[in-house]
Amino acid sequence: MFQQLKQYIERFSPISQADWEMLEPHLSQRVIPKNGLFSKEGKVCREIGFVTDGSMRHYYTKDGEEKTTYFYFENSFVTDYISCITGKPGALSIEALTDTRLIVFPYAVLKQCYEQSHSWEKFGRSIAEYLAAGLEERMTGLLLYDAEERYRQLLNSNKRKILERIPQHLIANYLGITPVSLSRIRNRAAKK
Amino acid sequence: MFQQLKQYIERFSPISQADWEMLEPHLSQRVIPKNGLFSKEGKVCREIGFVTDGSMRHYYTKDGEEKTTYFYFENSFVTDYISCITGKPGALSIEALTDTRLIVFPYAVLKQCYEQSHSWEKFGRSIAEYLAAGLEERMTGLLLYDAEERYRQLLNSNKRKILERIPQHLIANYLGITPVSLSRIRNRAAKK
DNA sequence: CGTTCAGTTGACTAAGGTCAATTCCCGTGG
DNA sequence: CCACGGGAATTGACCTTAGTCAACTGAACG
Secondary structure, three states, rough: HHHHHHHHHHHHOOOOHHHHHHHHHOEEEEEEEEEEEEOOOOOOOOEEEEEEOOOEEEEEEOOEEEEEEEEEEOOEEEOOOHHHOOOOOOOOEEOOOEEEEEEEEEEHHHHHHHHHOOOHHHHHHHHHHHHHHHHHHHHHHHHHHHHHHHHHHHHHOHHHHHHHHOHHHHHHHHHOOOOHHHHHHHHHHHHH | HHEEEEEEEEOOOOOOHHHHHHHHHHHHEEEEEEOOOOEHHHHHHOOOEEEOOOOOEEEEEOOOOEEEEEEEOOOEOOOOOHHHOOOOOOOOOEEEEEOOEEEEEHHHHHHHHHHHOHHHHHHHHHHHHHHHHHHHHHHHHHHHHHHHHHHHHHHHHHOOOHHHOOOHHHHHHHHOOOHHHHHHHHHHHHHH
């Protein structure tokens, strides 16, 4: 039942049966309905989720405006990582965009796994490195390219599924622009 | 001689004497003169540096323009982390802003430490998490705040030493704006 | 059908960039 | 000690990009 998660974990670091048994008893399933929240700004996030079906977004709020920084689909972890590791209230919210099925476990359990098993620790390192690489890419995208270039990069990246599955106003938000601007960019791009 | 590095490492994870001895024989010292490079765009970065004295910056090049994303001072690691972990050519360059003294070791050695010791692996996880947290903060800064707000945040952050030790045109670059704009922002701020 | 919400389009605004002239600061050589 | 040269910072005039506001279209759904 939780094999999908185990397989995904093993893409980062192989996990023995004994290791797996440290985590498995603490896994549970959860369904978050469309527009429901997994994590909420101002609250400490104590759980890790693994999306088995559905989609979510991860956003900050500023002056009442939401700024989406990430989307999640099947086969990815979802959590307010910063809040988990610092234990402080999170600065972001995570919302289901469709009815979403998750496998969930407490971060505290993962932390124990880290302490008790070198393999789990290695997994932890790998996932943090993977995260850092993704953030670096996102950060440089914002710093180096303008809105139109960012849109074209999205078109040509392995993130195509964002374009296919996410409504345009959220894509605009993700690109750091307004829906109006994205519409114009698409318009200009189509004319060439 | 390398105690400064050991102490810094132990802020992330305690390291036994035996662990330390895995790394120590591979440490060396290096001085990079002002404007010299530690890592170069297009080349694989295979080393980790630890700044004991001096300052460096970390920048990308786009259309012949340099975009500075980080500064380094005493007591920090410096490397093209992404290039190290992926083994691919780096997208960024790292330059000494003043004559800079470093302790240097090969990433390959660190990788071996990770494999052989749970403590080192924990250090690796911690450092990656620390890095991810920093990148997240930087990314959200760019996405959520305009140039003036970013400048004020820098004023009120623990990164004050950037303002004290870095020339203004590089600070502007770091904030994602031109020196001209930064000058105007400072002018406006002073009038209030 | 009418309501609602996403997307498009037009007119105007604002933030920041570009270009160029000027001033300031500082090191070097006469 | 002073004069000069060069890079950093400032300032003014103008331009470009994206944001704002508002009207309109169109598809989805009760």
